[in-house]
Amino acid sequence: MPLSRRALLTTTGATALFTALPTNAQAHAKPRAPRNTIRQIPLQGAVNVRDLGGYRTYDGGRVRHGLAYRGDHLGKLTAADLTTLAGIGLGTVVDLRIPLEVQYDGADRLPAGTVPVARPITDNGLFGQLMAAIGSRDPVRQEEMLGGGRAAAFMSDVYRTFVTDAANRAAFAANLRDLGDPARGPVLFHCTSGKDRTGWTGYLLLTLLGVPTASARDDYLASNTIRAAYDAKVREGLKQGGLMQNPDLIVPLQEVRPEYLDTALDQVRASYGSLLRYCSVGLGLEFRDVLALRERLVLGA
Template sequence: MSRAARTRIRLATGAVLSALAIGCLPAATSAFAAPPTVATHRETVRQIPLQGATNVRDLGGYRTYDGEEVRYGQVYRADALGKLTDSDVAALGHLGLTKVVDFRVPVEVQYDGADRLPPGLTATSRPVTDNGLYARLLTAIGSKDPVKQEEMLGDGRAAAFMRDVYRTFVTNPENRARFAETLRDIANSDRRSPLLYHCTSGKDRTGWTSYVLLRALGVPSRTAERDYLASNAYRAAHDAKVRDGLKQSGMMQNPDLLIPLQEVRMDYLDAALERVEADYGGLDRYLTEGLALDRRTLLKLRAVLLRH
């Protein structure tokens, strides 16, 4: 087989993985009814309904311990924005975004596509390592070998891998630096400078950032956990289509092996929080020592994002 042919196969496999396994399916094949707004007790998660992304949300509306509320229209969390339609891009334009932070590593951007954004807006790349998750999926799915896929992902291995990914959010210095930069950007913005951050599925790197930000603002842990877990509701229909597509295409006999990689779970979040406790004694020191956010920056976060 020629080198050109091998390259075409590698790129084709990557494209299938991007479209089916991690990224958003192209709008023409992934259209489905947007999930209803997810109620979280007395609060509401505000979804931004788009055709080419499924997990775009306003982080506003949550209440803190002392009764303040996170402002709507200031911070947005999202999944990959490379498959947005023209109408999606226009909808993003109406949000007035002044900064978009992309946590994806280069291989994800290569196969899933650069962000499609309103004119004048360019994503800031801050890659947070996925601990080799994308490459692992590329290998497993691209093999089309059910035995190899079971060996790589079955018997709890996929879930164990995800717990390791979450631990690196805390232990990896470069990851910490990129999360910290994003929180500083928010603190140094004003109420006319909305910011959006995202990864590929909008659930792990984005979920951890959102959890830490909400806790830094004084939002109770139970509330921040509900925001984290809401990704499962928003991604459920899309992820089921992914698994069905992989089975129908013959790439996986048992696509349910992917479920631990597609979902967020409390034991993943707990893995990161246990590392926070072990390394820093709690979230306060993780913020001030692990992320090197001084008290002035933390106070500015509250001033920018909270209202009585």
């Protein structure tokens, strides 16, 4: 039910706001056709950087442009990319990668004046497993590690940790609080590919802002379209370089899939009963945190 701005300022409004979070049935509903244009930031050294603004909310508002960004790693940015990011006035960049990923791809390159925040969220060993499989150059070992649905199952395990791991929950909560803090300036949060840890953060943010579930899911799934050409080149490079005979084994690790998101939502239901309780109990978000997000990031109501 649409929430008025006045309702948000009352205790009753607090309850209404949190109960506006989707039910499990809504969360698992088939996504509708996208109604929002993805605002990708064109960069030479990163593929999946985009502005989360523009989404309509249940109560007639719209997510503000230029304040919340999501992305993949920024370790390969060019001088031109730095100029582009300087132009959008980034205040804070939150890096969700673990140290092994940073070591492999390099620390973020950021415009002058941007505050870096290292906030690693575990990938449940995914990056190390992937590097070990590729580095072995052994097609039999690679099949044993990644074939037969094992890669997709590993991804589902990663998504469960978004709910079950206390340190991960604390990191997601901190991300959301930063996004609601005007002192942070425009915030960009990212991991390596900008699709899983970043995708869950984006899904939670849009949902808490009152964006319909279908649109939040569309944003999550958009990484597949945005990353498709780049990921195909990676697979071709692995094959041409003699590292993998069957690089399609890594497709489940490169993609986001509805079942991955649903795995996290199923774990939310199993652990907390609802997304409401996951946010309030699991993440420890209070009404003032959610209100700060909406006051800062939602235009009109």
